[in-house]
Amino acid sequence: MNRPTDPHLLTQAATPAGTTEGYMPGWGNDFETEALPGALPQGMNSPQKCNYGLYGEQLSGTAFTATRPERTWCYRIRPSVKHSHRYEKIDLPYWKSAPCIDPDVISLGQYRWDPVAHSGAGLTWLTGMRTMTTAGDVNTQVGMASHIYLVTESMVDDYFFSADSELLVVPQEGRLRFATELGIIDVEPKEIAILPRGLVYRVEVLEGPCRGFVCENYGQKFELPGRGPIGANCMANPRDFKSPVAAFEDREAPSTVTVKWCGQFHTTRIGHSPLDVVAWHGNYAPVKYDLRNYCPVGAILFDHPDPSIFTVLTAPSGVPGTANIDFVLFRERWMVMEDTFRPPWYHKNIMSELMGNIYGQYDAKPQGFVPGGMSLHNMMLPHGPDKEAFEKASNANLGPDKLDHTMSFMFETRFPQHLTEFAAKEAPLQDDYIDCWTSLEKKFDGTPGKK
Numbered sequence: 001m002n003r004p005t006d007p008h009l010l011t012q013a014a015t016p017a018g019t020t021e022g023y024m025p026g027w028g029n030d031f032e033t034e035a036l037p038g039a040l041p042q043g044m045n046s047p048q049k050c051n052y053g054l055y056g057e058q059l060s061g062t063a064f065t066a067t068r069p070e071r072t073w074c075y076r077i078r079p080s081v082k083h084s085h086r087y088e089k090i091d092l093p094y095w096k097s098a099p100c101i102d103p104d105v106i107s108l109g110q111y112r113w114d115p116v117a118h119s120g121a122g123l124t125w126l127t128g129m130r131t132m133t134t135a136g137d138v139n140t141q142v143g144m145a146s147h148i149y150l151v152t153e154s155m156v157d158d159y160f161f162s163a164d165s166e167l168l169v170v171p172q173e174g175r176l177r178f179a180t181e182l183g184i185i186d187v188e189p190k191e192i193a194i195l196p197r198g199l200v201y202r203v204e205v206l207e208g209p210c211r212g213f214v215c216e217n218y219g220q221k222f223e224l225p226g227r228g229p230i231g232a233n234c235m236a237n238p239r240d241f242k243s244p245v246a247a248f249e250d251r252e253a254p255s256t257v258t259v260k261w262c263g264q265f266h267t268t269r270i271g272h273s274p275l276d277v278v279a280w281h282g283n284y285a286p287v288k289y290d291l292r293n294y295c296p297v298g299a300i301l302f303d304h305p306d307p308s309i310f311t312v313l314t315a316p317s318g319v320p321g322t323a324n325i326d327f328v329l330f331r332e333r334w335m336v337m338e339d340t341f342r343p344p345w346y347h348k349n350i351m352s353e354l355m356g357n358i359y360g361q362y363d364a365k366p367q368g369f370v371p372g373g374m375s376l377h378n379m380m381l382p383h384g385p386d387k388e389a390f391e392k393a394s395n396a397n398l399g400p401d402k403l404d405h406t407m408s409f410m411f412e413t414r415f416p417q418h419l420t421e422f423a424a425k426e427a428p429l430q431d432d433y434i435d436c437w438t439s440l441e442k443k444f445d446g447t448p449g450k451k
């Protein structure tokens with residue numbers, strides 16, 4: 001039962017019978033978990049005195065008055081407010097927030113990047129975060145940022161939380177551990193994790209170097225999409241999401257807590273580990289999900305549907321059906337459509353599309369869009385299959401065909417995305433990306449018939 005191998009860590013609650021070690025299944029469930037017997041008050045939240053001398057503390061992820069409040073009650077060794085120093089501003093120059101519009105950087109275009117290489121420098125979750133695009137405004141809690149992380153070193157006695165955002169983490173290389181106030185989440189490629197706004201954690205390297213993508217959501221939380229006529233089954237099933245059981249450490253050590261707040265970073269010092277929540281209950285918790293559990297639904301006779309059928313999670317924007325962010329997964333699946341151009345069609349989209357490749361080959365771009373790489377097709381800018389994909393798909397003999405060994409994703413937002421200076425000038429931008437369409441020749445010759 002004791003998954004943590006780190007010697008100074010963590011007393012962990014027993015996993016409920018029949019579930020995956022260390023995790024509890026369900027999306028948005030009202031969980032309860034305790035690492036010591038009787039640590040969780042029963043029948044009430046704020047007893048006059050808590051067992052074990054714990055402090056009760058609520059973490060609210062929605063307004064108190066939200067229609068369905070999301071909040072968690074924590075029973076901890078010390079309240080979070082006990083930090084001994086004022087916050088001091090620090091600089092993390094590569095982690096940007098919207099609005100971040102550099103007049104020298106042009107975002108109007110189709111862009112593609114090779115994987116950002118590891119530099120050899122020791123980088124943590126904080127120093128290794130590289131913002132690629134920002135959209136919206138962190139101060140008004142709309143929009144998002146996309147990042148690449150390059151992490152080679154564990155945080156030691158350093159902790160972090162983002163007051164600005166929840167983070168959707170999409171690993172591409174290496175294995176990470178998020179040791180959080182509410183328990184431990186380990187992730188590797190083909191899995192994702194969500195770290196809620198306000199949750200304190202430390203990020204450790206289990207197997208490095210680690211690279212991946214992050215969608216920083218400034219707005220309303222990610223939720224499971226409405227399934228409409230698809231009905232109750234397929235896509236992402238709620239039980240495949242896993243939240244950790246309670247785990248705590250009772251450790252005195254000079255430590256820091258860094259906060260991301262309105263785009264700025266501030267640090268305070270504390271004398272103990274803040275991962276001291278012995279028991280908790282509630283529906284506001286970190287979660288992981290194995291993307292291999294995503295059950296894609298698609299066209300089974302003809303035509304290519306909108307990619308929204310592959311939505312794993314959506315973060316609403318307030319305008320129904322128009323997401324602040326959709327997280328969309330293009331994974332292994334069968335293609336069976338008859339007399340159909342099967343790859344994505346050529347299109348322009350009011351939403352802006354940031355894509356990343358986790359592994360394998362993406363059907364619209366057989367070359368150049370490689371694992372660890374990213375592309376951006378910004379608001380209303382045309383894009384679609386490259387010449388090679390077009391020719392292949394237009395001339396293929398159409399039998400049932402498995403798109404195998406492939407996993408790419410899209411962070412699609414209703415807001416235009418602005419490149420950071422890093423994305424435009426330091427990251428390995430492919431200068432010749434738009435050439436992948438130049439050789440699409442005119443086939444029209446004024447005579448009818450398919451050509």
Ligand SMILES: O=C(O)Cc1cc(O)ccc1O
Nearest residue numbers: 306307343344345353364383
């Ligand atoms: O542009 C892309 O490759 C993403 C995408 C995929 C798809 O199947 C349909 C539309 C779309 O934007």
Ligand SMILES: [Fe+2]
Nearest residue numbers: 349353377383
């Ligand atoms: Fe697209």
